[in-house]
Amino acid sequence: MGYVDEVLARVAKQNPEQAEFKQAVEEVLGSLRPVIERDEEKYRKQAILERLTTPDRQILFRVAWVDDAGQTQVNNAYRVQFNNAIGPYKGGLRLHPSVDLSIIKFLGFEQIFKNALTGLPIGGGKGGCDFDPKGKSDREIMAFCQSFMTELAKYIGADMDVPAGDIGTGAREIGYLFGQYKRLKGVYEGVLTGKGLEYGGSLVRTEATGYGLLYLVDELLKDHAQSLRGKTVTVSGAGNVAIYAIKKAQELGAKVVTCSDSTGWVYDPAGIDVALLQEVKEVKRARLTEYVAKRASSKYYEGHGVWSVKTDIALPCATQNELHLADAKQLVENGVLAVAEGANMPTTLEATKYLQEHGVLFVPGKAANAGGVAVSALEMSQNSERLSWTFEQTDEKLKEIMQKIYQNIKQAAKEYGFEDDFVLGANIAGFKKVAAAMEAQGIY
Structure with a gap:
């Protein structure tokens, strides 16, 4: 059995109920075979694939909040910090009834490669909760977000892990989350992206x-x-x-x-x-x-x-x-x-x-939809510099990033003899960058 197949079997054994996560791993590792086979001994010795498919940490916690009827509600929440070889963990917070550990892990795993493809220094992570914002009042949303952030704040920071929006987490939710983080930590930092323009957000992030x-x-x-x-x-x-x-x-x-x-x-x-x-x-x-x-x-x-x-x-x-x-x-x-x-x-x-x-x-999405996280990283840059770029400046940077992503995945596919296979190209281009950083930093 080859190295890729060994790791796929390991992932399946360790995550038997996580269909979405296993699907994501199978898709990525399957297309990495040409790279791994060129230097299998090196990758195996450093357990690159095992380390890549195992999150640095998985944080599971409950969120208790009180609805408008005075009833206490309890939801399950997650933050999976997958890989920070090239920068702080970066990935959205999904609020939807379908959210479970498998979905958050698949999203976080994908985020490693997507973030690498942007060319910006951001690692892969994802979070969320099985809370449904639909039909909730603003006060209920605020109560949930404040409780959610009370626990999440222990594990994030501008240079550690920078969450963003995702399904169910828009400007309103980000605002409440940011307000609670600031209240708890007593610092004003770019710990979340997708913020309102009035308090550190970036133009073009919505688009x-x-x-x-x-x-x-x-x-x-x-x-x-x-x-x-x-x-x-x-x-x-x-x-x-x-x-x-x-x-x-x-x-x-x-x-x-x-x-x-x-x-x-x-x-x-x-x-x-x-x-x-x-x-x-x-x-x-x-x-x-x-x-x-x-x-x-x-x-x-x-x-x-x-x-x-x-x-x-x-x-x-x-x-x-x-x-x-x-x-x-x-x-x-x-x-x-x-x-x-x-x-x-x-x-x-x-x-x-x-x-x-x-x-x-x-x-694939890890290349085609990377614009959102790219502008999130640009928001992080603006926050660090205490600057705000114009719509035109940011939009032009986004366009350049997406054009570069296409050229990189095209070249990666061509290099390995699979011209126009952009799934393989995206996975290889992202993997090679992350693996090189992991190798350079030793075993940790």
Whole structure:
């Protein structure tokens, strides 16, 4: 048995119930085989893969808070600090009922490579809680966030671990979390990113993941003698990533015809009205049925179906494992040119393989959606320097980072004889940087 297979077996044995984490490890380690096989003895002797797939620490804690009825509620919370070989742990806080240790570990593991690809000095980590912000009052959100941060504050810091937002954790939640950290620690530091502009946040952070996704897709298409202009694009999701991906795609000349939420999806052949979508989802926090009620050209469908629409470019921007093998087959049948992940691991392994085998240009989330964490790291830089950059300055830096990511993953794939395999390229480029740092720092 080779080294990669030994470590995969070890991960499976030690994490039997953690399906998402095992899926992420299998995807990454499987594509690292060409690198490992070139120098297997060195990597094995230093146990690089065992150390890489085992978090530095896993912090599990309860969060007790009082709701508006005076009832005490209890939630399970997590912070997994995975690897800090190239910088402080960095990764979001997800607030959603589906959150468990497996999901947080898969996200944290992915974050190691994503953060390395940005070229910025940030390590990989992730956190969250099975708390659901939907339907909660502002006072309940504040009560939860204050209790959550009371425990989390023991393990984070501007040069140790810098959390950010994620699903369910927006500007409101970050504000309450930051206020409680400051109250507990008595210091004003850039311990969280995604902060409001009034207190150390960065311009472009809201738009970063969606904009970055399109900057990379634009670079990908140009490299293959194509253009976004005139292309039809399908997007899943209707949250922050999806909204700004739709906006930037349309600014670059494409027509986006779909979006979705947890109950259904919209098809708008005239092109999604971004302003209306923002009003429905960001202002009113309403369902997409309200979009359709105000947009005569659109239709609403219950359930899952975004990927049935004929498209040139598909951008899954909702959640993990949303694009299945059957969806991949529909996309290929409809002539899709490229698929780029705006969410974290939204495409199953089987679907990814099918798309690649049928000539679709496929870019994984650790590369395609790295814009969010890139601007988070730029926010950290601004906080450290006590500066605030303009929108144009930050947006230009984001664009340069995403273009560089594409070029790096392209070159890594080509170097190992797998041209246009951007999954392999992303994993190899991220791994080589992190592994080199681990080797340089000795066994710790």
